[in-house]
Amino acid sequence: MIQSGFAPRLLAWYARHGRRDLPWQQDPTPYRVWVSEIMLQQTQVRTVIPYFRRFCQRFADLPDLAQADQDEVLHLWTGLGYYARARNLHQAAGRVLAEHGGRVPQQLEPLMALPGIGRSTAGAILSLALGQCQPILDGNVKRVLARCFAIAGHPSQAAVQRQLWQLAEQLLPEQGCGPYNQALMDLGASLCSRSKPDCAPCPLSGICSARLQGRTAEFPGRRPSKALPQRACRLLILRDEQDRVLLHRRPPSGIWGGLWSLPECPLDEDIAVWAGRRFGVKLESVEQLAVVEHSFSHFQLQMHPCQTRITGGTLAVMETELIWYNLGQPEKIGLAAPVARLLARLQAQLQTSG
Known part of the structure; x- marks a missing residue:
């Protein structure tokens, strides 16, 4: 089965080519990983890095953020866009301080109960910071899975979403879940890009259905276009x-x-x-x-x-x-x-x- 070779190929590639010098990887506490994951939603890594450094220099830990004034939080977010992320992060930090003694929850359900944290973000925090075996499904991961397994349709469609989550769960390795999830994100951000994917050096090229069928441009399916009001x-x-x-x-x-x-x-x-x-x-x-x-x-x-x-x-x-x-x-x-x-x-x- 394709599934049996997926994780080993990905982990072997990550060992040689994966990113390990990102600022949130240097001290991957649940708080720092959480901040990075919120900033990385709909934003590229190179844009996030300076914002992350400034943010964590001012708010070194969760109590610092929870006790800060919202104006200062938003000031450090200015230019990063999607400001609801900053408001939710600030509000969630306050709840963690009040309800969990300042310790980021280490279980999926209470983590997902916080504002701004969905299933994929929670999975990233638990796997990257704590080594738990949790799947993720951000935009990069959706693209890798949709191409490798030729999943038709746009990832925002409910049926496609369910299929991708099922795959994400099935493909998890028993060990090394954190590096595996990071490898998925790195692959999607580099070789398996949205346009002009670089298939030759891709570790999944031999098992990727889209590449083998010559249809990489078809996956993932495009969102129906409509003119912006x-x-x-x-x-x-x-x-x-x-x-x-x-x-x-x-x-x-x-x-x-x-x-x-x-x-x-x-x-x-x-x-x-x-x-x-x-x-x-x-x-x-x-x-x-x-x-x-x-x-x-x-x-x-x-x-x-x-x-x-x-x-x-x-x-x-x-x-x-x-x-x-x-x-x-x-x-x-x-x-x-x-x-x-x-x-x-x-x-x-x-x-x-x-």
């Missing part, structure tokens, strides 16, 4: 006499949940009228800036930034909702990445004009 918003850069910028905290759910952003004025409203009604302020003339486009996984956002100066009124900044952001001495808060870029651009302009 378009959305638009207007972002206001409201500056005071000290050139501080008004920011507001976004709701905890939805895009940029919990992050600080620029106020949004509806596109069909007069900016001065809206700002007067919303903040009780008067404005100078408004300057329209260049449109900024930002892509999310499920829609395209077109941002229309406008900048102006507040000339009067009685704005009451509430600590939990609004802050004045000093461009020259920025606070350690979580900013939506496009907003951070707009503020950096404004700071550069002010320095040049000053």
